[in-house]
Every structure is written in C-alpha cells, then in structure tokens.
Amino acid sequence: MSYIEKNDPRNGKVFRVLDKDGKVVNKSAEPKLKKEDLFKLYEYMILTRVADEKAIKLQRSGRMGTFAQSSGQEAQVGIALAMKKEDWLFPSFREHGAMMLRGMPPELFYMVFMGNEEGNRMPENVNNFTVSVPVGSQALHAVGSAWASKIKKEKDCTVGFFGDGATSEGDFHEAMNFAGVFNVPCVLVCQNNQYAISLPVKNQTATDTIAEKAYAYGFDGVKVDGNDVLGLYVIAREALEKARKGNGPTLIEAFTYRMGPHTSADDPTIYREDKEVKKWKEYDPIERFRKYLLKKKYWNKKYEEKVLKWAEQKVDDAVKKAESTKLGIDxxxxxxxxxxxxxxxxxxxxxxxxxxxxxxxx
Ligand SMILES: Cc1ncc(C[n+]2csc(CCOP(=O)(O)OP(=O)(O)O)c2C)c(N)n1
Ligand SMILES: [Mg+2]
Structure with missing residues (x-):
C-alpha cells in the first residue's frame, strides 16, 4: 500500500516524516536521500528566507512593488526536489523557493515583483511556468499542460500550486474535474496556509480538509504536514511516480501557515492574534529540518555560516542584476x-x- 493510500484524509490522517522537533516519527517513510540532496533542501529553504527578507527591505525603501513573501512555507522545496527536470511547475505567486531549486535564477524573482515582465522568462531548460496572480487560474494551466503531455505521449508530469483561497474559485473545480475525467499526469498542490488574505480557511470551505475534495473528482487526495520538507518530498515523489505510470492525478494539501502578511500591502494584526503566529513559530520548517540535520551530525555552526554567506551573496548578485535591467513602458x-x-x-x-x-x- 502506498503512503498516499495509507493516509486517506477522510480518516483524519496527516502524513509527516518529521515532528516539529526534527525527530523521525515515520521511520519506514524516511527517504534515503544523499547528503547533497539533504543539504540542497536546507540551503534552498535558507535562500528562500534570505531572499524574502531582502525583498521586504527593497519594498520598504521604494525599490520594489507589492510583494508576497513565503515565510513559513519554505518546505515547498521538498516538492521541487521530487520533480524531474523535464516535469513542469505551474506556480501561483508564493513559490519562488520551489522555482529557485528547479533552476530559476533568483534575479527573476526580484524582477517580477519590480514589475519587470522579463522576470517571467525562464531559461530554456527550466520548466517553470510564469507567476500567476489571478487566483486559481494556474490550476487549469497545469492540468492543460499535463493533458498535452498525455496526448503527445511524453513522459513528463506537471505540478500545479495554488492556495486554500483558490479552492473557492471555479477554476479549481474545473481543473479537478478535468484532471479526474482525463486521468492526466498531474499533481495539484494546495498550499493551505490557512488564510486567503484575511479570510481564515474555516470560512472558506465546509469540509474538514482540502485533500478530501479529490475523492469527489475520482482521484486521491492526501494531507501532508506542509512544514515538513521530507514529508512533502516523499508524497510528491510518490504522486509523481503514480502520475508517470498513467495512474492519474493526486491532490496534495500542504497544511502550513503564512508567517508574514499576505503581501507587503497587508497588516495581519487586524485580523489575527499574535499568539497564533507565536504558536506557529514553533513549527518553523527551517528550524525543524535543521534539528534533523543536527541529529544526523550533518549540521554545525560552520556549515550554517557558510550557507548564510552563500545565500546572501546570491541575493546581492540577484538584486544588482534585477535593478540593472531596464524597464520600459512598452x-x-x-x-x-x-x-x-x-x-x-x-x-x-x-x-x-x-x-x-x-x-x-x-
Ligand atoms: C481571481 C482573483 N480574485 C481575487 C484576487 C485578489 N487576491 C489576491 S491573493 C488572494 C487570496 C489568495 O488566497 P490563497 O489562495 O489562500 O493564497 P495565499 O495568498 O494564501 O497564498 C486574493 C483574493 C486575485 N488575485 N485573483
Ligand atoms: Mg492561503
């Protein structure tokens, strides 16, 4: 039985490999990743956070427009690692971590939020689609792309990301229906960060989980601890293998928390309590994975300093490149x-x- 089948969300199951203290709670599911891959996960989570922090400073000093950070949602990189190079990623606007791990140069992230559309032009060999701001629209694009691969008998799969709020859009339901009926090689990922701007998820849907909705469309759904990078990796890998074999789509609900505001134009203190944010700090995906690496004796202070230096350098170079590209009114x-x-x-x-x-x- 696969982990997806074993974790039917209708039975209240939530899949995770690590608990909040980085302890392995599901030994048989612990992936046998090479040390380089574990480091890659950690380094790209750090890079995502450093890139976010820089973006806030740029926005506050008038060097960048409105910006959506992904603080707290960095474990998304686990899904990116599970993908093959030829697979396609269809992001919303909070997936720069996953996109960078798949080879997006970080300057493109800054360019997009500086209003420079050239930031959406991926290098030839990077199969990431453009950032999509109309909520839920990219779920349809993802399913359409997967359908095209199926018709062309190509072996690639598609991963489409969207938020909990997107599940109230018709686009989401059309995408789910189409994915089920045409049995496309697609993995749909709902980053349930529990808010659509100020609207809490309990006011967004009457079901206990987002994942269980998949069964109404004739395919599997699974709820994963969205702050557990290894949990997301394991389920995404399994869902992709299943899709590649022609066994249909999967809906992954990554249950997480948006640590920051919706965007730089939002003030979340108006609609949520500080104590809730404080509680979720304990579930920080980066801290959790750091503790796991420490237990494996892979992490030490010297390594941390090296990673931070690498991330800061990468971000500084990216900002320089982004700010030196000219933006015309055309x-x-x-x-x-x-x-x-x-x-x-x-x-x-x-x-x-x-x-x-x-x-x-x-
Ligand atoms: C079709 C559409 N309606 C409304 C908006 C304005 N809007 C931008 S983000 C957002 C909330 C999205 O929430 P969710 O899907 O949970 O994603 P999150 O921002 O939490 O990542 C809304 C309503 C939009 N961009 N597109
Ligand atoms: Mg949301």
Missing part, C-alpha cells in the same frame, strides 16, 4: 498577445506621447 503592453492588437498599439502610442515630469515618453 512592457505593460507587449506580453499579452503574440502580436499586439491595434487598440493596445493606440494605447501604447498615447502613453508614449504623454509628457511626464521626467521628460518625454518614458
């Missing part, structure tokens, strides 16, 4: 269609003809 218009329609051309020309305080056009 950018607002040129990515919607392959060929710009006349009405957009007119709007672009109108904007270019306007005089701004900085001078002509731009």
């Amino acid at each position: 950018d607002m218009f040129k990515y919607m269609y392959k060929e710009m329609p006349d009405e957009l051309k007119d709007q672009l020309n109108y904007l270019k003809s306007m005089k701004t305080s900085k001078g002509e056009g731009e």
